[in-house]
Amino acid sequence: MTGSIIIRYVNPWKFRRDQNAQRLTAIRGRDGDNCRRCKRPMQFDLPTGHDMLPRVEMIVPVSAGGSEELDNLCLTHVRCNAKHGCDTAEVKERARIKNESDLFAKSKQKRRRRA
Structure with a gap:
Protein backbone atom coordinates (compact mmCIF):
# COMPACT_ATOMS: atom_id res chain seq x y z
CA MET A 1 0.00 0.00 0.00
CA GLY A 85 -30.18 26.93 -9.08
CA CYS A 86 -33.38 29.01 -9.16
CA ASP A 87 -33.68 29.06 -12.95
CA THR A 88 -35.74 25.88 -13.30
CA ALA A 89 -39.10 26.14 -15.02
CA GLU A 90 -40.97 24.88 -11.95
CA VAL A 91 -39.45 27.54 -9.67
CA LYS A 92 -40.16 30.31 -12.19
CA GLU A 93 -43.79 29.20 -12.57
CA ARG A 94 -44.29 29.11 -8.80
CA ALA A 95 -42.85 32.63 -8.48
CA ARG A 96 -45.10 33.90 -11.29
CA ILE A 97 -48.23 32.43 -9.66
CA LYS A 98 -47.27 33.86 -6.27
CA ASN A 99 -46.68 37.33 -7.74
CA GLU A 100 -50.03 37.24 -9.55
CA SER A 101 -51.88 36.20 -6.40
CA ASP A 102 -50.17 38.99 -4.42
CA LEU A 103 -51.23 41.56 -7.03
CA PHE A 104 -54.79 40.24 -6.99
CA ALA A 105 -54.93 40.45 -3.18
CA LYS A 106 -53.63 44.04 -3.23
CA SER A 107 -56.22 45.12 -5.80
CA LYS A 108 -58.97 43.53 -3.68
CA GLN A 109 -57.81 45.49 -0.65
CA LYS A 110 -57.88 48.75 -2.64
CA ARG A 111 -61.46 48.07 -3.75
CA ARG A 112 -62.55 47.45 -0.14
CA ARG A 113 -60.97 50.72 0.99
CA ARG A 114 -62.82 52.69 -1.69
CA ALA A 115 -66.21 51.21 -0.78
Missing part, protein backbone atom coordinates in the same frame (compact mmCIF):
# COMPACT_ATOMS: atom_id res chain seq x y z
CA THR A 2 1.24 3.45 -0.86
CA GLY A 3 0.97 6.51 1.33
CA SER A 4 -1.86 8.07 -0.65
CA ILE A 5 -4.06 5.00 -0.25
CA ILE A 6 -3.45 4.85 3.50
CA ILE A 7 -4.19 8.55 4.00
CA ARG A 8 -7.47 8.03 2.18
CA TYR A 9 -8.68 5.79 5.01
CA VAL A 10 -6.83 7.33 7.96
CA ASN A 11 -7.72 10.95 7.22
CA PRO A 12 -10.42 11.09 4.51
CA TRP A 13 -11.04 14.83 5.00
CA LYS A 14 -7.41 15.69 4.17
CA PHE A 15 -7.53 13.37 1.18
CA ARG A 16 -10.72 15.04 -0.11
CA ARG A 17 -9.28 18.54 0.49
CA ASP A 18 -6.11 17.64 -1.43
CA GLN A 19 -8.15 16.08 -4.23
CA ASN A 20 -10.35 19.21 -4.51
CA ALA A 21 -7.26 21.45 -4.54
CA GLN A 22 -5.75 19.43 -7.41
CA ARG A 23 -9.03 19.57 -9.33
CA LEU A 24 -9.27 23.36 -8.77
CA THR A 25 -5.67 23.84 -9.98
CA ALA A 26 -6.36 21.79 -13.12
CA ILE A 27 -9.53 23.75 -13.94
CA ARG A 28 -7.76 27.08 -13.31
CA GLY A 29 -4.98 26.03 -15.67
CA ARG A 30 -7.49 25.12 -18.36
CA ASP A 31 -10.04 27.96 -18.07
CA GLY A 32 -8.15 30.79 -16.41
CA ASP A 33 -9.21 32.84 -13.40
CA ASN A 34 -12.51 34.29 -14.64
CA CYS A 35 -16.02 33.20 -13.64
CA ARG A 36 -17.75 31.27 -16.40
CA ARG A 37 -21.07 33.06 -15.81
CA CYS A 38 -20.26 36.72 -15.11
CA LYS A 39 -16.74 36.77 -16.64
CA ARG A 40 -15.34 38.69 -13.64
CA PRO A 41 -11.99 37.68 -12.14
CA MET A 42 -11.95 35.24 -9.23
CA GLN A 43 -10.30 35.90 -5.88
CA PHE A 44 -8.89 32.76 -4.29
CA ASP A 45 -7.75 34.32 -0.99
CA LEU A 46 -11.16 35.29 0.44
CA PRO A 47 -12.42 33.93 3.78
CA THR A 48 -14.74 30.95 3.89
CA GLY A 49 -18.38 31.88 3.37
CA HIS A 50 -17.70 34.89 1.11
CA ASP A 51 -20.06 35.04 -1.88
CA MET A 52 -17.25 35.80 -4.35
CA LEU A 53 -15.32 32.61 -3.56
CA PRO A 54 -14.74 30.25 -6.47
CA ARG A 55 -16.91 27.14 -6.67
CA VAL A 56 -16.57 24.18 -8.99
CA GLU A 57 -19.79 23.77 -10.98
CA MET A 58 -20.93 21.01 -13.33
CA ILE A 59 -21.79 22.14 -16.84
CA VAL A 60 -24.16 19.22 -17.38
CA PRO A 61 -25.58 17.97 -14.05
CA VAL A 62 -25.38 14.30 -13.10
CA SER A 63 -29.19 14.14 -13.17
CA ALA A 64 -29.10 15.14 -16.86
CA GLY A 65 -26.44 12.57 -17.75
CA GLY A 66 -23.29 14.53 -16.89
CA SER A 67 -20.25 13.19 -15.04
CA GLU A 68 -17.66 14.46 -12.59
CA GLU A 69 -14.89 14.45 -15.20
CA LEU A 70 -12.77 17.59 -15.57
CA ASP A 71 -14.29 18.24 -19.02
CA ASN A 72 -17.70 18.73 -17.36
CA LEU A 73 -16.49 21.11 -14.61
CA CYS A 74 -15.99 24.88 -14.59
CA LEU A 75 -15.35 27.67 -12.07
CA THR A 76 -18.00 30.15 -10.98
CA HIS A 77 -18.46 32.50 -8.05
CA VAL A 78 -20.57 31.13 -5.20
CA ARG A 79 -23.26 33.74 -5.83
CA CYS A 80 -23.31 33.14 -9.60
CA ASN A 81 -23.74 29.41 -8.97
CA ALA A 82 -26.53 30.04 -6.45
CA LYS A 83 -28.49 32.18 -8.93
CA HIS A 84 -28.41 29.35 -11.43
Whole structure:
Protein backbone atom coordinates (compact mmCIF):
# COMPACT_ATOMS: atom_id res chain seq x y z
CA MET A 1 0.00 0.00 0.00
CA THR A 2 1.24 3.45 -0.86
CA GLY A 3 0.97 6.51 1.33
CA SER A 4 -1.86 8.07 -0.65
CA ILE A 5 -4.06 5.00 -0.25
CA ILE A 6 -3.45 4.85 3.50
CA ILE A 7 -4.19 8.55 4.00
CA ARG A 8 -7.47 8.03 2.18
CA TYR A 9 -8.68 5.79 5.01
CA VAL A 10 -6.83 7.33 7.96
CA ASN A 11 -7.72 10.95 7.22
CA PRO A 12 -10.42 11.09 4.51
CA TRP A 13 -11.04 14.83 5.00
CA LYS A 14 -7.41 15.69 4.17
CA PHE A 15 -7.53 13.37 1.18
CA ARG A 16 -10.72 15.04 -0.11
CA ARG A 17 -9.28 18.54 0.49
CA ASP A 18 -6.11 17.64 -1.43
CA GLN A 19 -8.15 16.08 -4.23
CA ASN A 20 -10.35 19.21 -4.51
CA ALA A 21 -7.26 21.45 -4.54
CA GLN A 22 -5.75 19.43 -7.41
CA ARG A 23 -9.03 19.57 -9.33
CA LEU A 24 -9.27 23.36 -8.77
CA THR A 25 -5.67 23.84 -9.98
CA ALA A 26 -6.36 21.79 -13.12
CA ILE A 27 -9.53 23.75 -13.94
CA ARG A 28 -7.76 27.08 -13.31
CA GLY A 29 -4.98 26.03 -15.67
CA ARG A 30 -7.49 25.12 -18.36
CA ASP A 31 -10.04 27.96 -18.07
CA GLY A 32 -8.15 30.79 -16.41
CA ASP A 33 -9.21 32.84 -13.40
CA ASN A 34 -12.51 34.29 -14.64
CA CYS A 35 -16.02 33.20 -13.64
CA ARG A 36 -17.75 31.27 -16.40
CA ARG A 37 -21.07 33.06 -15.81
CA CYS A 38 -20.26 36.72 -15.11
CA LYS A 39 -16.74 36.77 -16.64
CA ARG A 40 -15.34 38.69 -13.64
CA PRO A 41 -11.99 37.68 -12.14
CA MET A 42 -11.95 35.24 -9.23
CA GLN A 43 -10.30 35.90 -5.88
CA PHE A 44 -8.89 32.76 -4.29
CA ASP A 45 -7.75 34.32 -0.99
CA LEU A 46 -11.16 35.29 0.44
CA PRO A 47 -12.42 33.93 3.78
CA THR A 48 -14.74 30.95 3.89
CA GLY A 49 -18.38 31.88 3.37
CA HIS A 50 -17.70 34.89 1.11
CA ASP A 51 -20.06 35.04 -1.88
CA MET A 52 -17.25 35.80 -4.35
CA LEU A 53 -15.32 32.61 -3.56
CA PRO A 54 -14.74 30.25 -6.47
CA ARG A 55 -16.91 27.14 -6.67
CA VAL A 56 -16.57 24.18 -8.99
CA GLU A 57 -19.79 23.77 -10.98
CA MET A 58 -20.93 21.01 -13.33
CA ILE A 59 -21.79 22.14 -16.84
CA VAL A 60 -24.16 19.22 -17.38
CA PRO A 61 -25.58 17.97 -14.05
CA VAL A 62 -25.38 14.30 -13.10
CA SER A 63 -29.19 14.14 -13.17
CA ALA A 64 -29.10 15.14 -16.86
CA GLY A 65 -26.44 12.57 -17.75
CA GLY A 66 -23.29 14.53 -16.89
CA SER A 67 -20.25 13.19 -15.04
CA GLU A 68 -17.66 14.46 -12.59
CA GLU A 69 -14.89 14.45 -15.20
CA LEU A 70 -12.77 17.59 -15.57
CA ASP A 71 -14.29 18.24 -19.02
CA ASN A 72 -17.70 18.73 -17.36
CA LEU A 73 -16.49 21.11 -14.61
CA CYS A 74 -15.99 24.88 -14.59
CA LEU A 75 -15.35 27.67 -12.07
CA THR A 76 -18.00 30.15 -10.98
CA HIS A 77 -18.46 32.50 -8.05
CA VAL A 78 -20.57 31.13 -5.20
CA ARG A 79 -23.26 33.74 -5.83
CA CYS A 80 -23.31 33.14 -9.60
CA ASN A 81 -23.74 29.41 -8.97
CA ALA A 82 -26.53 30.04 -6.45
CA LYS A 83 -28.49 32.18 -8.93
CA HIS A 84 -28.41 29.35 -11.43
CA GLY A 85 -30.18 26.93 -9.08
CA CYS A 86 -33.38 29.01 -9.16
CA ASP A 87 -33.68 29.06 -12.95
CA THR A 88 -35.74 25.88 -13.30
CA ALA A 89 -39.10 26.14 -15.02
CA GLU A 90 -40.97 24.88 -11.95
CA VAL A 91 -39.45 27.54 -9.67
CA LYS A 92 -40.16 30.31 -12.19
CA GLU A 93 -43.79 29.20 -12.57
CA ARG A 94 -44.29 29.11 -8.80
CA ALA A 95 -42.85 32.63 -8.48
CA ARG A 96 -45.10 33.90 -11.29
CA ILE A 97 -48.23 32.43 -9.66
CA LYS A 98 -47.27 33.86 -6.27
CA ASN A 99 -46.68 37.33 -7.74
CA GLU A 100 -50.03 37.24 -9.55
CA SER A 101 -51.88 36.20 -6.40
CA ASP A 102 -50.17 38.99 -4.42
CA LEU A 103 -51.23 41.56 -7.03
CA PHE A 104 -54.79 40.24 -6.99
CA ALA A 105 -54.93 40.45 -3.18
CA LYS A 106 -53.63 44.04 -3.23
CA SER A 107 -56.22 45.12 -5.80
CA LYS A 108 -58.97 43.53 -3.68
CA GLN A 109 -57.81 45.49 -0.65
CA LYS A 110 -57.88 48.75 -2.64
CA ARG A 111 -61.46 48.07 -3.75
CA ARG A 112 -62.55 47.45 -0.14
CA ARG A 113 -60.97 50.72 0.99
CA ARG A 114 -62.82 52.69 -1.69
CA ALA A 115 -66.21 51.21 -0.78
